[in-house]
Amino acid sequence: MKISIERGALLKAVAQAQSVVERRNTIPILANVLIEAEGDMVRFRATDLDIEIVDDAVAQVERAGATTVAATTLHEIVRKLPDGALVTLTADSAAGRLTVDAGRSNFSLATLPKEDFPQMASTDYQTSFTATVPVLRRLFDKSKFAISTEETRYYLNGVYMHAAEADGEKVLRCVATDGHRLARIDADLPAGAADMPGVIVPRKTVNELRKLLDDDEGSIRVAVSETKIRFEAPGVLLTSKVIDGTFPDYMRVIPQANPRRMEVDASAFAQAVDRVATVSSERSRAVKLLMEDDRLVLSVNAPDSGAAEEELPVAYGDERLEIGFNAKYLHEIASQVDRENAVFLFNSAGDPTLMREGNDPSAVYVVMPMRV
Template sequence: MKLSIERSTLLKAVSQAQSVVERRNTIPILANVLIEAEGDSVLFRATDLDIEVLDKAPAQVERAGATTVSAVTLHEIVRKLPDGALVTLADDGTSGRLTVEAGRSNFSLATLPKEDFPVMASSEYTSNFSAKAPELRRLFDKSKFAISTEETRYYLNGVYMHVAEGQGGKMLRCVATDGHRLARIDSGLPDGADNMPGVIVPRKTVGELRKLLEDDDMSIAVSVSETKVRFSTPNITLTSKVIDGSFPDYTRVIPQGNTRKLEVDAAEFAQAVDRVATVSSERSRAVKLALDEDRLVLSVNAPDSGAAEEELAVAYGDERLEIGFNAKYLLEIASQVDRENAVFMFNSSGDPALMREGNDTSAVYVVMPMRV
């Protein structure tokens, strides 16, 4: 195999590959990227057995062939090469080495046989549809903060993507929760997605998918089966196993009877929470919200480190209410608001609060209160 490729093109392809491979693994081949050169392009394939990414890049192929090499090492080399360099990758198929040349730099890397590289079994996808990159980006970006990190409740370690009944009919919906907070984001249902099975997309896959969704003009081909999900652009294909488990009935957690309405400038609110939380003990990070007519007082009282208080002018016309929340959860939810105003709906100091952006109900967040 011998090919020449532009450094920035190679870097983009290899960086996607090296972020998928597991740093600590007992199977050496999984640390490698499979390079396949043919025609006028080269394919880079990497996997951790749960996710597989395939990146196609244009290249001048002098000699077709395939080999595998350490993804992290290759990425580090390419990253440190000068911008605009033309990189030559060559492998004679007998020495067990891949040479990387650019200008006066020359590297020789150990390879492993391409036959040992595991290729993810292709699945029969029951649902295939296309979605705009900004729509998918919004669905996953606004929900991923609520993904649970508790390994014991593995079915919460991802974003639940499914078809649901919304206000205007069927919607494509993403939900994530860790039991303390919940995010439910709706988007219009793409053509062909009606019969999509509900799947839990793992946290790592959500992170890798984000890199495919940078281009606002791009359409992403989405394929879903009971066990796998695949996202494709013209050059990159990301295939992932889905979490094998049942996502809990989240609709029971979303409060319906909250009537006390607080409207506040989202950015001002987030900044105020951040400021008063500076003195709180890291462990609890509890912030108390005291609501009175058109007035909100945020306070923290941490006996060992100090106290803080800040007042905000808000729109609130209901009876007085005092309620406490984890500062980190409040900040994460407030930072999801793209519009100017955040609307909180409360019931009592012991009930979960609901938050949305202005009158928009396509993004709804729930946060559980804390005792303060």
């Protein structure tokens, strides 16, 4: 195999590949990227057995062929080459080496046989649909912060994507929760998605998918089965197993009738929470909210480190309420708001609090209170 490829195109492909491979693994081939050259295209494939990424790039193929090489090492080399460089990759299967040439730079890397590279089993997808990049980006960006990192509750270690109903309309919905906070984000249901099985998309897959959603234009083809999900963008194919588990009935924890309403400038609120939390104890990061007569007082009292207080003007006309939250959870939820105002709906100091983005019902957040 011998190919010549522009450094930018090569960097984009190997960057995606090296982020999928596992740094520590007992199977050496899983640290490698499979490079396949034919015609005027070169294909880069990487997997950790749960996720597979395939990236196609245009190249000048002098000699067709395939080999595998350490993804992280190749990425580091290409990253450090000058912009605009033309990179030549030459594989010598007999010697088990791949040479990387760019200008006066020359590298020789060990390879492993392409026959050893695992292929992800093919799947018949029950449902496929097309969604625009902005829609998918909003669904996952606004929900992923609430994914649980607790491995014992593995079924919470991802975003639950499914077709649901809201106000009599069918929607495409993403939900994530860790038991302390919850995000539920809706979008118009794309054509063909009505019968999709509900799937839990793993955290790592969500992070890899995000790299495909940087452009403001374009669409992604999504295919779903009971065990896998596939995202297809121009030149890139991301396939992932889904989490084998049952997502809990999240509707039971979303308050339906919290009567006390507070409306506040979302940006000012997030910044104020961040400021007063500076002196909170690392363990609890507790912040107290006191609301009465159109004013909100945020306060932190940490005997070991100090105290802080900040007042904000709000729209609040109900009876006085004091309630405490984990500052990190409150800040993360408030930071999701795209609109000018955030609306908080409270019941009591011991009940879950609901937050919306203004009057938009398509983004709903729940946060559990804590004693302060």
